Amino acid sequence: MDAVYLHGPGDLRIDDVEPRAVSAGTVAVDVEYTGICGTDLHEYEVGPVPIRAEGTDHSIPETEWDEYLPKPMGHEVAGTVSEVGNDVDDLQAGDRVTLNMVAACHDCRYCATGKYHLCERGDGGVVSSRGFADRIVVPSSMAVPVPDDVSLRHAALAEPLGVSLRGVRRAGVGPTDRVAVFGAGPIGLGVIAGAAAAGARAIYVSEPRAARREAATALGADVVLDPTDVDAVEYIQRETDRVEAAFECAGTATTLTDALRSTAYGETVVVLSVFEEEVPIHPNDIMQAERELVGSFGFQGGPLASQSEFTAALELIADERIDPEPMITETVPLDSVGSAFEELRDPSSEQIKVLVEP
Ligand SMILES: [Zn+2]
Numbered sequence: 001m002d003a004v005y006l007h008g009p010g011d012l013r014i015d016d017v018e019p020r021a022v023s024a025g026t027v028a029v030d031v032e033y034t035g036i037c038g039t040d041l042h043e044y045e046v047g048p049v050p051i052r053a054e055g056t057d058h059s060i061p062e063t064e065w066d067e068y069l070p071k072p073m074g075h076e077v078a079g080t081v082s083e084v085g086n087d088v089d090d091l092q093a094g095d096r097v098t099l100n101m102v103a104a105c106h107d108c109r110y111c112a113t114g115k116y117h118l119c120e121r122g123d124g125g126v127v128s129s130r131g132f133a134d135r136i137v138v139p140s141s142m143a144v145p146v147p148d149d150v151s152l153r154h155a156a157l158a159e160p161l162g163v164s165l166r167g168v169r170r171a172g173v174g175p176t177d178r179v180a181v182f183g184a185g186p187i188g189l190g191v192i193a194g195a196a197a198a199g200a201r202a203i204y205v206s207e208p209r210a211a212r213r214e215a216a217t218a219l220g221a222d223v224v225l226d227p228t229d230v231d232a233v234e235y236i237q238r239e240t241d242r243v244e245a246a247f248e249c250a251g252t253a254t255t256l257t258d259a260l261r262s263t264a265y266g267e268t269v270v271v272l273s274v275f276e277e278e279v280p281i282h283p284n285d286i287m288q289a290e291r292e293l294v295g296s297f298g299f300q301g302g303p304l305a306s307q308s309e310f311t312a313a314l315e316l317i318a319d320e321r322i323d324p325e326p327m328i329t330e331t332v333p334l335d336s337v338g339s340a341f342e343e344l345r346d347p348s349s350e351q352i353k354v355l356v357e358p
């Protein structure tokens with residue numbers, strides 16, 4: 001079976017691997033669509049990205065790469081169950097599913113308090129999965145049934161949308177709030193859609209790429225600014241006297257500071273990006289304004305998967321409160337994964353979410 005593995009920065013290969021057999025408690029899924037995620041692109045650029053590695057400056061030293069590479073890729077998966085293992089009662093062959101791959105060790109202090117997505121051993125159940133392949137075998141608890149009126153094409157977006165919805169929840173966005181979103185890639189676009197679904201009063205977006213600005217409008221943004229043309233912070237300050245919540249979804253020093261300075265005193269800025277390097281900020285932007293700078297990582301999983309932002313994403317799509325279609329710019333076969341990664345890394349590309357169809 002063909003499956004995509006990362007062998008090093010810029011070195012993505014289609015390897016011929018043995019398909020895994022189904023064992024007790026697992027299911028095999030025939031993959032229909034797997035989205036290319038921003039995290040996949042970061043790893044393609046800089047090598048394996050650790051989930052939490054404060055001791056190693058948030059990167060895995062090159063001397064330890066052998067442990068992580070070659071690394072299977074592809075975690076935004078939707079498909080059809082083809083085989084179920086013993087002890088699996090709630091799924092059967094033919095069921096349409098998407099995968100919530102937040103695993104839990106049930107043993108660490110975070111799992112003990114229900115923060116399964118922060119599990120200390122959650123080192124990559126998600127980002128080390130083999131979703132760019134014909135078939136994937138996962139614990140049955142990770143396979144989430146797709147509602148009848150949601151296509152598998154859209155179900156593949158439940159994962160990134162779940163990430164965005166957690167960010168919206170972290171800021172507690174409601175109908176009285178104006179929000180600002182810096183960066184309208186897939187995660188920023190999901191934040192826009194989620195904030196619109198939460199009833200946000202006005203949504204301001206700053207994004208340099210034209211296709212992403214267009215998608216932002218389609219997903220519910222009220223004002224979309226090109227930061228190469230307009231000073232977004234000045235505009236937002238003038239129009240709103242600062243917003244009630246801002247979201248950093250681009251992973252740059254500028255967007256982080258812009259998000260802080262666009263936010264009213266005492267309000268919340270959510271960081272959703274994976275940053276490729278350290279960036280400077282002025283702590284007074286937090287201290288003197290009593291702003292809250294909060295992180296948002298993944299979405300609830302483990303035993304809370306059914307109440308998670310991932311499941312909420314599927315329901316919002318089923319209820320037509322979110323239509324993810326404007327995010328999808330292309331569908332490619334497995335053998336075009338390499339060129340799709342190259343294109344997505346190009347800052348002038350107008351691609352947004354590319355789905356791989358193995
Ligand atoms: Zn993802």
Ligand SMILES: [Zn+2]
Pocket residue numbers: 104105106107108109110111112118119120121122
């Ligand atoms: Zn744990």
